[in-house]
Amino acid sequence: MLHLGPMTEGRQLTNQGMERKQQLLDHAAELFAERGFAETRVADIVKAAGVAKGLFYWYFENKEAVFRELVELNRHRLRQHQAAAMDRSAEPLLQIRQGTEASVHYMATYASFFALLEVESLDKQFTDELRKGTEIHTRDMAALLRRGVADGTIRDDHVELLAYGVVSTVGMYAHLHRTGRIPMPVDELAAFVARFVVCSLASHEDGARRVLAAPRRQVEPMAPAAGATQE
Amino acid sequence: MLHLGPMTEGRQLTNQGMERKQQLLDHAAELFAERGFAETRVADIVKAAGVAKGLFYWYFENKEAVFRELVELNRHRLRQHQAAAMDRSAEPLLQIRQGTEASVHYMATYASFFALLEVESLDKQFTDELRKGTEIHTRDMAALLRRGVADGTIRDDHVELLAYGVVSTVGMYAHLHRTGRIPMPVDELAAFVARFVVCSLASHEDGARRVLAAPRRQVEPMAPAAGATQE
Amino acid sequence: MLHLGPMTEGRQLTNQGMERKQQLLDHAAELFAERGFAETRVADIVKAAGVAKGLFYWYFENKEAVFRELVELNRHRLRQHQAAAMDRSAEPLLQIRQGTEASVHYMATYASFFALLEVESLDKQFTDELRKGTEIHTRDMAALLRRGVADGTIRDDHVELLAYGVVSTVGMYAHLHRTGRIPMPVDELAAFVARFVVCSLASHEDGARRVLAAPRRQVEPMAPAAGATQE
Amino acid sequence: MLHLGPMTEGRQLTNQGMERKQQLLDHAAELFAERGFAETRVADIVKAAGVAKGLFYWYFENKEAVFRELVELNRHRLRQHQAAAMDRSAEPLLQIRQGTEASVHYMATYASFFALLEVESLDKQFTDELRKGTEIHTRDMAALLRRGVADGTIRDDHVELLAYGVVSTVGMYAHLHRTGRIPMPVDELAAFVARFVVCSLASHEDGARRVLAAPRRQVEPMAPAAGATQE
DNA sequence: AATGAATGAGGATTCATTCAT
DNA sequence: AATGAATGAATCCTCATTCAT
Numbered sequence: 025m026l027h028l029g030p031m032t033e034g035r036q037l038t039n040q041g042m043e044r045k046q047q048l049l050d051h052a053a054e055l056f057a058e059r060g061f062a063e064t065r066v067a068d069i070v071k072a073a074g075v076a077k078g079l080f081y082w083y084f085e086n087k088e089a090v091f092r093e094l095v096e097l098n099r100h101r102l103r104q105h106q107a108a109a110m111d112r113s114a115e116p117l118l119q120i121r122q123g124t125e126a127s128v129h130y131m132a133t134y135a136s137f138f139a140l141l142e143v144e145s146l147d148k149q150f151t152d153e154l155r156k157g158t159e160i161h162t163r164d165m166a167a168l169l170r171r172g173v174a175d176g177t178i179r180d181d182h183v184e185l186l187a188y189g190v191v192s193t194v195g196m197y198a199h200l201h202r203t204g205r206i207p208m209p210v211d212e213l214a215a216f217v218a219r220f221v222v223c224s225l226a227s228h229e230d231g232a233r234r235v236l237a238a239p240r241r242q243v244e245p246m247a248p249a250a251g252a253t254q255e
Numbered sequence: 256m257l258h259l260g261p262m263t264e265g266r267q268l269t270n271q272g273m274e275r276k277q278q279l280l281d282h283a284a285e286l287f288a289e290r291g292f293a294e295t296r297v298a299d300i301v302k303a304a305g306v307a308k309g310l311f312y313w314y315f316e317n318k319e320a321v322f323r324e325l326v327e328l329n330r331h332r333l334r335q336h337q338a339a340a341m342d343r344s345a346e347p348l349l350q351i352r353q354g355t356e357a358s359v360h361y362m363a364t365y366a367s368f369f370a371l372l373e374v375e376s377l378d379k380q381f382t383d384e385l386r387k388g389t390e391i392h393t394r395d396m397a398a399l400l401r402r403g404v405a406d407g408t409i410r411d412d413h414v415e416l417l418a419y420g421v422v423s424t425v426g427m428y429a430h431l432h433r434t435g436r437i438p439m440p441v442d443e444l445a446a447f448v449a450r451f452v453v454c455s456l457a458s459h460e461d462g463a464r465r466v467l468a469a470p471r472r473q474v475e476p477m478a479p480a481a482g483a484t485q486e
Numbered sequence: 487m488l489h490l491g492p493m494t495e496g497r498q499l500t501n502q503g504m505e506r507k508q509q510l511l512d513h514a515a516e517l518f519a520e521r522g523f524a525e526t527r528v529a530d531i532v533k534a535a536g537v538a539k540g541l542f543y544w545y546f547e548n549k550e551a552v553f554r555e556l557v558e559l560n561r562h563r564l565r566q567h568q569a570a571a572m573d574r575s576a577e578p579l580l581q582i583r584q585g586t587e588a589s590v591h592y593m594a595t596y597a598s599f600f601a602l603l604e605v606e607s608l609d610k611q612f613t614d615e616l617r618k619g620t621e622i623h624t625r626d627m628a629a630l631l632r633r634g635v636a637d638g639t640i641r642d643d644h645v646e647l648l649a650y651g652v653v654s655t656v657g658m659y660a661h662l663h664r665t666g667r668i669p670m671p672v673d674e675l676a677a678f679v680a681r682f683v684v685c686s687l688a689s690h691e692d693g694a695r696r697v698l699a700a701p702r703r704q705v706e707p708m709a710p711a712a713g714a715t716q717e
Numbered sequence: 718m719l720h721l722g723p724m725t726e727g728r729q730l731t732n733q734g735m736e737r738k739q740q741l742l743d744h745a746a747e748l749f750a751e752r753g754f755a756e757t758r759v760a761d762i763v764k765a766a767g768v769a770k771g772l773f774y775w776y777f778e779n780k781e782a783v784f785r786e787l788v789e790l791n792r793h794r795l796r797q798h799q800a801a802a803m804d805r806s807a808e809p810l811l812q813i814r815q816g817t818e819a820s821v822h823y824m825a826t827y828a829s830f831f832a833l834l835e836v837e838s839l840d841k842q843f844t845d846e847l848r849k850g851t852e853i854h855t856r857d858m859a860a861l862l863r864r865g866v867a868d869g870t871i872r873d874d875h876v877e878l879l880a881y882g883v884v885s886t887v888g889m890y891a892h893l894h895r896t897g898r899i900p901m902p903v904d905e906l907a908a909f910v911a912r913f914v915v916c917s918l919a920s921h922e923d924g925a926r927r928v929l930a931a932p933r934r935q936v937e938p939m940a941p942a943a944g945a946t947q948e
Numbered sequence: 949a950a951t952g953a954a955t956g957a958g959g960a961t962t963c964a965t966t967c968a969t
Numbered sequence: 970a971a972t973g974a975a976t977g978a979a980t981c982c983t984c985a986t987t988c989a990t
Contacts, residue, residue: 038952040990062293066981076955081982155436179454185439185447188431189424196423197416205386206416216416223410224455272970297964307972312965500973502969524755528960538976543961617898641916647909650893651886658885659878667848668878678878685872686917734949759985769951771987780985954988960981967975 045083047073049097052090057202061091092150098134099157105130109241116172117226117235120165121218124194125240128214131198162187172225177235179227190221276314278304280328283321288433292322319381329365330388336361340472347403348457348466351396352449355425356471359445362429393418403456408466410458421452507545509535511559514552519664523553554612560596561619567592571703578634579688579697582627583680586656587702590676593660624649634687639697641689652683738776740766742790745783750895754784781843791827792850798823802934809865810919810928813858814911817887818933821907824891855880865918870928872920883914 037045051072055064066087070077084090109126110119165187172178178186197217200206206213219236226232268276282303286295297318301308315321340357341350397418403409409417428448431437437444450467457463499507513534517526528549532539546552571588572581627649634640640648659679662668668675681698688694730738744765748757759780763770777783802819803812859880865871871879890910893899899906912929919925 036952041953044953060293062291065979067979077982078956078984079954081984082953087981159436181450182447185428185437185444186451188428188437189451192427192431193420193424196427197419200419200423205390206419208416213416216413219412220417220420220455223457224451226454228460269970275970296962298962308964309966309973310971313970318964498973503974506974522755524753527958529958539961540963540977541975543963544974549960621898643912644909647890647899647906648913650890650899651913654889654893655882655886658889659881662881662885667852668881670878675878678875681874682879682882682917685919686913688916691922731949737949758983760983770985771952772950774986775949951990952988953990955984955986957983957985959983962980963976963978965976967973969972969974 041083044075044079048075048080048083049090049094053094056091056094061087088150095154095157101134102127102130111241115175115177115235116168117177117222117231118238119168120172120190120225121222121235121238122241124190124218124221125214127194128198128217129210131195132201132210132213158191162191165190169225177227177231178225186225189224193217193221272314275306275310279306279311279314280321280325284325287322287325292318323381326385326388332365333358333361342472346406346408346466347399348408348453348462349469350399351403351421351456352453352466352469353472355421355449355452356445358425359429359448360441362426363432363441363444389422393422396421400456408458408462409456417456420455424448424452503545506535506537506541510537510542510545511552511556515556518553518556523549550612557616557619563596564589564592573703577637577639577697578630579639579684579693580700581630582634582652582687583684583697583700584703586652586680586683587676589656590660590679591672593657594663594672594675620653624653627652631687639689639693640687648687651686655679655683734776737768737772741768741773741776742783742787746787749784749787754780785843788847788850794827795820795823804934808868808870808928809861810870810915810924811931812861813865813883813918814915814928814931815934817883817911817914818907820887821891821894821910822903824888825894825903825906851884855884858883862918870920870924871918879918882917886910886914
């Protein structure tokens with residue numbers, strides 16, 4: 025009844041340990057994405073990873089903790105990926121195009137479970153936490169949009185809503201792609217989404233055309249990485 | 256001792272019975288929307304409705320059945336609502352604008368749980384069924400888009416993808432609105448979404464401007480109805 | 487992850503329900519007493535009661551809750567039993583004798599699990615709660631002792647400690663009796679414990695002798711009752 | 718790859734090894750006393766001692782073994798301590814007073830977990846073993862009492878029960894002291910308990926007075942030792 | 949000796965569903 | 970129709986113990 029709590033915090037993992045943890049994260053991500061959080065059993069995760077049930081609790085405090093960790097990890101990765109893709113000196117709309125393409129790539133390639141973020145209702149607290157993350161993302165986007173509105177390239181509409189639109193549209197298409205409803209190469213999809221977003225934002229055709237005509241920025245390919253499903 | 260037991264199918268409900276069933280549907284809808292299907296207990300539903308647990312199974316075969324019923328009901332309603340809002344003789348883009356506004360209205364007002372439809376993983380079979388519904392919706396939209404492409408008002412891009420974009424964008428904004436992230440009158444939101452969609456589709460500014468300038472079609476107000484949360 | 491909590495509170499039980507609950511309490515009491523809290527499985531309790539596992543949670547929030555309920559119930563009963571046995575107009579030492587005999591009877595007959603109260607460590611909070619209960623009991627005893635000290639029949643020593651001694655000695659002998667180390671009729675044991683306690687308190691032999699010579703007060707026999715083991 | 722593995726039996730420990738083992742014993746004793754055997758996890762013990770879990774099984778065969786070892790150790794120490802305190806040539810009641818004081822001292826100072834001995838239900842076999850130990854103790858006490866009864870200084874009552882009373886009363890007060898309910902110097906408490914016990918046994922006031930007036934026997938202070946909490 | 953990793957049986961709790969009244 | 974009671978399979982999590990290094 026009275027315990028000192030799980031030792032998962034501040035544990036020093038060996039190399040082997042970190043690998044194991046990663047395996048579990050990977051398999052959990054895949055399963056969560058496939059079936060959702062509630063429908064994924066801890067038993068499924070460990071079975072997929074080929075280890076005993078108890079080991080799960082050596083690395084994670086509980087099922088929710090894996091989820092949190094995955095969210096954190098991937099959000100961080102996405103940020104980095106976007107940052108790498110966006111040319112900070114370019115005009116806002118172009119940056120958005122770049123960020124959008126990068127995001128579609130990222131989400132479609134790795135982060136199968138991104139679709140979950142918005143829907144799964146874990147406890148209220150976590151939901152709030154998640155939303156805060158999204159909101160930061162959205163706020164950044166809004167700032168960019170405002171600059172575009174200021175220089176006349178982006179149509180003068182409710183920027184916060186536009187920001188939500190941009191951010192969510194990407195997630196939405198990535199989701200459709202992931203669930204097999206859009207059988208199409210990622211590159212092509214990314215280009216499409218970029219067009220969709222740019223057109224919905226541009227204040228006039230020429231701007232849109234110019235931004236869409238710009239060559240794609242060269243980004244080094246993503247390494248297959250932790251907490252991600254490579255389909 | 257002879258009694259017919261819960262039949263659920265083709266049963267003739269009394270007036271009181273129909274009210275009861277409706278109550279259960281309403282509360283179920285609210286809870287599903289709040290927490291998702293898996294996280295909503297039958298116990299929660301009956302508690303919210305203030306009846307005993309056994310009664311649930313008098314009216315529904317099982318938990319999934321309520322969900323199905325809600326889906327069916329709402330999908331049907333949405334269709335009707337859209338049909339009423341769309342002027343079939345108008346140009347495609349205008350119809351889309353009208354349908355979009357109507358959908359936002361509908362979703363924001365009633366169908367709190369629409370967001371669930373895409374993600375909740377019940378058994379595979381049901382998921383497929385759900386998607387089929389969405390696909391029909393999307394196909395209709397695609398047909399409309401094709402006409403717009405043909406007459407040059409809609410830009411010539413991948414129509415299926417555009418259709419997904421239109422349909423999902425509406426759902427997405429409705430979700431954001433429902434979850435409190437967009438504190439804004441529904442009318443205003445509907446107008447915004449229509450602009451967003453129209454701009455993302457229009458092949459040139461003038462078309463978009465024209466369509467958006469058209470007066471809003473008068474639609475009779477929706478009656479507070481089944482499986483819906485009236486906030 | 488998000489539930490409305492167990493409905494155990496404020497539930498309206500039918501007669502049948504109350505009987506069932508009582509059965510579970512009885513069996514739980516017996517098992518807790520035999521093996522201790524930690525070593526008693528919920529499975530054991532329901533098996534002993536001959537019902538399904540889930541039913542336990544219809545009546546109790548969790549394992550600890552049964553324990554709490556038993557403690558409450560029995561503490562209350564003991565109080566009443568003592569009160570019935572003590573002649574409030576008699577001299578303090580005689581009242582103590584009466585209370586002591588009644589307690590031994592009560593504990594030996596019914597409350598097999600009294601031994602647990604002091605030792606089992608559930609969560610800190612509950613332990614504290616338990617102690618508070620004991621302390622009230624002890625405080626009452628101290629008050630009685632003080633009156634005896636005042637009138638010279640009880641030796642002038644640290645009353646709080648004496649009170650602990652009286653209260654705990656009874657519990658201790660009841661425990662020994664219960665665990666089979668004192669194979670002796672309860673009546674005889676009660677008389678012995680009363681002698682032990684009275685002698686340890688009396689300020690002079692005559693007082694002790696007088697008090698012990700007083701006839702035993704007639705107390706109606708205890709009905710076999712809830713949350714108790716009748717061995 | 719040949720290694721002898723954890724032997725635990727008859728192993729020759731290095732100095733460092735003995736220290737380690739002692740640390741584990743100390744922490745185990747503390748935790749057992751605080752929470753009981755069942756509620757103390759091996760993980761808690763090693764965490765408290767700051768070593769890895771595997772090490773526990775290098776020094777002990779299993780959890781119960783530590784408990785046994787602690788019991789053995791302390792029982793042995795208590796015996797020695799009492800023996801040292803009791804003047805075998807003195808009258809029985811005085812010896813009891815001396816033994817009582819010594820026991821209170823011992824228990825209050827070192828053997829935090831004595832309270833557990835009677836209640837924890839490990840396997841039946843061990844419980845029996847434990848009781849046997851207590852019974853030997855009690856038998857010795859009974860012999861002493863019989864001598865006192867014979868020479869008229871101890872009242873003629875059921876000696877086995879009296880013996881249990883003496884032995885358990887000491888344990889009981891030590892427990893109360895240890896758990897903070899009697900904030901009082903050990904010396905004072907020991908004197909009180911001795912009075913309590915002597916009064917409960919003495920056949921007449923004069924005997925009690927005489928025995929209690931005898932000067933306290935000088936006992937060398939106890940070294941802080943194994944399996945004990947020094948508060 | 950010492951560590952972190954791994955195991956898996958066991959136990960508490962949940963919850964959809966059925967039953968008796 | 971309606972209720973409270975009952976079921977039991979499914980699931981999460983714990984923790985003593987063993988293993989590999």
